[in-house]
Amino acid sequence: MSWTQEFKSALKTREEISNFFNFDFPEVNYPVFIPIVFATKIIQAGPGSPLWNQFLPHAEENNVDMGRLDPIGDKVHAKNNQLIHRYENRALFTPTTVCPVLCRYCFRKNELADKDEIFDQKFQEAKTYLMENPEINEIIFTGGDPFILSNEKIAFYLQEFAEIESIKYVRFHTRTPVILPSRIDEGLLAVLESAKHFFKRSMVMIHINHESELTEDVIDAIARLNEQNIEVFSQTVLLKSVNDSTDALYNLFSALADNKVKPYYLHHPDEARGAMYFYLSLEEGRRIFAPLHNRLPGWALPQYIIDIPGGEGKIPAFNPESFEFSGELINRNGEKVKIR
Numbered sequence: 001m002s003w004t005q006e007f008k009s010a011l012k013t014r015e016e017i018s019n020f021f022n023f024d025f026p027e028v029n030y031p032v033f034i035p036i037v038f039a040t041k042i043i044q045a046g047p048g049s050p051l052w053n054q055f056l057p058h059a060e061e062n063n064v065d066m067g068r069l070d071p072i073g074d075k076v077h078a079k080n081n082q083l084i085h086r087y088e089n090r091a092l093f094t095p096t097t098v099c100p101v102l103c104r105y106c107f108r109k110n111e112l113a114d115k116d117e118i119f120d121q122k123f124q125e126a127k128t129y130l131m132e133n134p135e136i137n138e139i140i141f142t143g144g145d146p147f148i149l150s151n152e153k154i155a156f157y158l159q160e161f162a163e164i165e166s167i168k169y170v171r172f173h174t175r176t177p178v179i180l181p182s183r184i185d186e187g188l189l190a191v192l193e194s195a196k197h198f199f200k201r202s203m204v205m206i207h208i209n210h211e212s213e214l215t216e217d218v219i220d221a222i223a224r225l226n227e228q229n230i231e232v233f234s235q236t237v238l239l240k241s242v243n244d245s246t247d248a249l250y251n252l253f254s255a256l257a258d259n260k261v262k263p264y265y266l267h268h269p270d271e272a273r274g275a276m277y278f279y280l281s282l283e284e285g286r287r288i289f290a291p292l293h294n295r296l297p298g299w300a301l302p303q304y305i306i307d308i309p310g311g312e313g314k315i316p317a318f319n320p321e322s323f324e325f326s327g328e329l330i331n332r333n334g335e336k337v338k339i340r
């Protein structure tokens with residue numbers, strides 16, 4: 001079956017997942033979407049496993065008393081409906097709201113559920129903004145998930161960005177190689193290969209949270225990227241009931257390093273409404289992360305980072321002086337920001 005057929009035949013309703021998993025899931029405020037090829041892996045992992053917890057509905061999603069609708073301030077930095085300019089040198093480009101799966105912990109779950117406000121098809125406006133702001137030298141394709149777009153569409157955007165002299169780097173943030181590894185096909189590899197001629201660096205950043213996501217077909221997809229000399233990095237979200245132990249993170253980062261993926265970011269979880277049951281404190285996160293300094297070589301140790309709520313951007317989450325959290329963080333401008 002082609003990746004597009006796998007995508008189209010995904011489980012999309014509570015009834016479909018309840019029948020497939022033979023489990024009575026609660027009604028939740030957010031949609032579900034799981035391709036069958038991936039749902040089969042979740043069944044094998046079983047209830048309560050890291051795979052189950054990440055993708056299947058939980059009654060706590062309906063808790064509206066905690067968490068933020070826009071936890072990292074996307075709306076604060078949205079320059080038009082396809083471009084988010086939070087950092088001086090780089091911009092997030094959001095050409096689609098579609099994902100290969102719907103992750104229950106997603107920090108954009110409220111934005112994706114209310115897509116009209118932030119996402120729209122306004123590409124020329126975004127391109128003009130980039131031309132008028134030459135300090136932006138990197139475009140990060142995100143979403144949704146950019147690898148859900150057709151090869152033609154990805155090639156079109158790359159050619160358009162190649163016309164902007166100041167853009168030197170492109171990066172793709174994607175969960176697709178883990179969920180639909182068959183998407184990493186010859187056509188996509190050719191498009192990614194072509195990007196190497198337009199830009200100084202082009203990179204793929206795979207979103208992966210647990211070693212059990214690295215099944216044989218996913219490892220093969222990563223190998224196909226490596227064989228084309230495409231730089232592959234990873235990003236991981238620290239999540240309660242998924243990977244909240246030093247051993248779980250060690251196993252994941254070791255396995256990624258063994259498969260020629262550079263672990264790049266470990267994100268502290270964002271305070272997203274409907275996903276607070278995955279949240280853990282900064283103190284807990286620091287205690288889990290600290291022993292990795294002793295167990296992993298520096299090149300296999302990702303940066304542990306936190307997005308300051310409200311749009312202040314990413315800063316280091318690990319504090320070598322103390323596990324305790326004072327309630328204040330220092331933003332990119334050196335100013336103290338109170339978050340507790």
Ligand code: SF4
Binds near residue numbers: 102106109
């Ligand atoms: S793939 Fe990424 S954007 Fe899509 S639901 Fe998962 S975390 Fe959110």
